[in-house]
Amino acid sequence: MLKIKDLHASIDDKEILKGINLEVKAGEVHAIMGPNGSGKSTLSAVIAGKEEFEVTQGSVELDGEDLDEVAPEERAHKGVFLSFQYPVEIPGVSVTNFIKTAINESRKARGMEEMPANEMLKMIREKSELLDIDRKFLSRSLNEGFSGGEKKRNEIFQMAMLEPKLAILDETDSGLDIDALRIVANGVNKLKSKDNAVIVITHYQRLLEYIVPDFVHVLHNGKIVKSGGKELALELEEKGYDWIKNEAVV
Amino acid sequence: MDLKDKLISSFMAFESNVDIEHPVHDVRTEAMKNFEMKGFPTKKEEAWKYTSLKNLQKVDFSIFPKEENALEYKQVKKYFLHEVDTYKIVFIDGIYSSYLSETTHDGVDICLMSSALTKPMYKPVVDVYFNKVASKDESLTTLNTAFCREGAYIYIPKNKMPKKPVEIIHFATGNEASLMLQPRNLIIAEENSELQVIERHQSLTSNEVLTNSVTEIFAADSAIVDYYKIQNDSENASLIDNTYIDQKGKSNVSVHTFSFGGKLIRNNLNFYQNGEHIESTMKGVTILGNKQHVDHHTLVHHIEPNCESHQDYKGIYGENATGVFNGKIIVDKIAQKTNAFQQNNNILVSDKATINTKPQLEIFADDVKCSHGCTIGQLDEDALFYLQSRGIPQKEARALLMYAFANNVLESVRIPEVKARINKLIAKKLGVSLGFDL
Ligand SMILES: Nc1ncnc2c1ncn2[C@@H]1O[C@H](COP(=O)(O)OP(=O)(O)OP(=O)(O)O)[C@@H](O)[C@H]1O
Ligand SMILES: [Mg+2]
Numbered sequence: 001m002l003k004i005k006d007l008h009a010s011i012d013d014k015e016i017l018k019g020i021n022l023e024v025k026a027g028e029v030h031a032i033m034g035p036n037g038s039g040k041s042t043l044s045a046v047i048a049g050k051e052e053f054e055v056t057q058g059s060v061e062l063d064g065e066d067l068d069e070v071a072p073e074e075r076a077h078k079g080v081f082l083s084f085q086y087p088v089e090i091p092g093v094s095v096t097n098f099i100k101t102a103i104n105e106s107r108k109a110r111g112m113e114e115m116p117a118n119e120m121l122k123m124i125r126e127k128s129e130l131l132d133i134d135r136k137f138l139s140r141s142l143n144e145g146f147s148g149g150e151k152k153r154n155e156i157f158q159m160a161m162l163e164p165k166l167a168i169l170d171e172t173d174s175g176l177d178i179d180a181l182r183i184v185a186n187g188v189n190k191l192k193s194k195d196n197a198v199i200v201i202t203h204y205q206r207l208l209e210y211i212v213p214d215f216v217h218v219l220h221n222g223k224i225v226k227s228g229g230k231e232l233a234l235e236l237e238e239k240g241y242d243w244i245k246n247e248a249v250v
Numbered sequence: 251m252d253l254k255d256k257l258i259s260s261f262m263a264f265e266s267n268v269d270i271e272h273p274v275h276d277v278r279t280e281a282m283k284n285f286e287m288k289g290f291p292t293k294k295e296e297a298w299k300y301t302s303l304k305n306l307q308k309v310d311f312s313i314f315p316k317e318e319n320a321l322e323y324k325q326v327k328k329y330f331l332h333e334v335d336t337y338k339i340v341f342i343d344g345i346y347s348s349y350l351s352e353t354t355h356d357g358v359d360i361c362l363m364s365s366a367l368t369k370p371m372y373k374p375v376v377d378v379y380f381n382k383v384a385s386k387d388e389s390l391t392t393l394n395t396a397f398c399r400e401g402a403y404i405y406i407p408k409n410k411m412p413k414k415p416v417e418i419i420h421f422a423t424g425n426e427a428s429l430m431l432q433p434r435n436l437i438i439a440e441e442n443s444e445l446q447v448i449e450r451h452q453s454l455t456s457n458e459v460l461t462n463s464v465t466e467i468f469a470a471d472s473a474i475v476d477y478y479k480i481q482n483d484s485e486n487a488s489l490i491d492n493t494y495i496d497q498k499g500k501s502n503v504s505v506h507t508f509s510f511g512g513k514l515i516r517n518n519l520n521f522y523q524n525g526e527h528i529e530s531t532m533k534g535v536t537i538l539g540n541k542q543h544v545d546h547h548t549l550v551h552h553i554e555p556n557c558e559s560h561q562d563y564k565g566i567y568g569e570n571a572t573g574v575f576n577g578k579i580i581v582d583k584i585a586q587k588t589n590a591f592q593q594n595n596n597i598l599v600s601d602k603a604t605i606n607t608k609p610q611l612e613i614f615a616d617d618v619k620c621s622h623g624c625t626i627g628q629l630d631e632d633a634l635f636y637l638q639s640r641g642i643p644q645k646e647a648r649a650l651l652m653y654a655f656a657n658n659v660l661e662s663v664r665i666p667e668v669k670a671r672i673n674k675l676i677a678k679k680l681g682v683s684l685g686f687d688l
Contacts, residue, residue: 073641076639076641092655101646105643
């Protein structure tokens, strides 16, 4: 589904991604871990199409199509979803209206009719129940004044509504309390199928106990320096990153 | 002949058409003297530093339209707030159109300035209020006073509230190659009364129009007045709006100014708080492009203790548009416990657009809460990416952000139909069709 080949990306002539290779197939869950500043959020922003980052070498392909010239909204229409590490506050636009617009724009791009209002309402009700979100919350301005955990839960609510093919969750677990973590992880698992894929970026093994990865990758200094199965996350939790950094130098 | 000379020489012709024995004419004559002395303001004056009237003075404006013009309702229906029933005071090229208007004397007076200034029954009110809060030395105000004859006259007695809002609309038909209009409005809301007014100036052709308008509003104890100015005129229409508001204790007056179109717009909005526990609200949304220019000059004078003022102006400037916001707050020494809030936020959508924004605080009391802030920025790129990454196309995402930016000023609009109309105008101005009202 997603094929990243020798990806280099920089901002203001500073190279941040230095040759990433990653392949994610339908039905898989990949976890990306790695120290602060190693480039995890940059990688997710580049996959989602943020133009501030310049791809200087390599490529990102979705279902065989090179995404190089594809605008962020078109990537979304093709099924890419990014749950932001720091969701942006947008005063004046309610969560409900925003999600309605987003869904209908995607449908429009796919040549579909707008979703009928009753269907939309039903879906909103279902998904907010799944994620245990108070409906009152949905009439508030998008992310404005939301607590850290509320923002993250709202990201996953949007993901549930948009039903993406490829979801990238950038530190969705940070800021969530223990109960919320379980609810959100459970929500993500419910949405999993053999046709979609998830990339989970996290610093903690805890989330991976709920969303069990098929592969774990370690990103360090703009490169994937180690990949393994889910037991790699446990090892990292125990030993930290130093041993890998050292290994990488060798 | 330049415009000043033309106006001076036209004054004599004007005098032959009004009752010069009436005491109001003494006021006109005084005002004319002041204008003769001062003339049009120039950029040398601090208050006019960024707004030049020079080019307008070169235009050969007709001071009085030569003939009465008629308009069919269907030609101009779209400019009315037809979604809601209103009283209407309508002028065509400065002349009252009884056909398009709907006035009333049913418990309240919603009628014409020309009646108020001539009929004896209005004299007691005119004696007390006319030209009492308008400036007697600001030159454009005195120019208007000198030529004052027509406009809206609204009198709401104690404890009354008109059945519906009042629309004051000025149409310019373009029958004159270029036309100068000087409407004069007098609005009095007596104790505990309520009033809602919507004012609009609309030129129907691309001919040049210059409107120099003066509105005096008196809000007595506990009166509530909401005033909405819709400035969405053609590219060759200029407006100098001078509004003076006198508020007494516990009154609540709000003025919303929506500046979406015009060649040059200057808003001089002046609030005087002559009582305690007064609330004054000034809000504005400006969305301009091309070479349009807007200049918002606000003044709140806190004269007594325990009052509040709220100012919130949002501006979106594209292409070569230029904007000015100058917000002056004066807090007198005895005006303790004043709460004055001022905010001006701007987005420049093009690198050729400019905005000059300046708070001007003169605070002489020590126990006051005064906050002010101004920002000038571009659209937030992170917010834009966030919206796009959820599937909203860039153009719509930009519009949505601008819309949301401007839209929160509308919270305080108390007539739902006005709010809906402004929402639509904003969406149209930003070139998007939104599938919902935010
Ligand atoms: N807009 C930017 N301008 C300059 N440098 C940037 C920008 N965005 C990211 N960087 C730099 O790129 C590097 C990678 O940042 P990134 O946010 O991708 O790290 P991360 O792995 O997500 O870290 P964390 O675990 O703290 O979230 C950092 O050194 C960061 O300072
Ligand atoms: Mg990060």
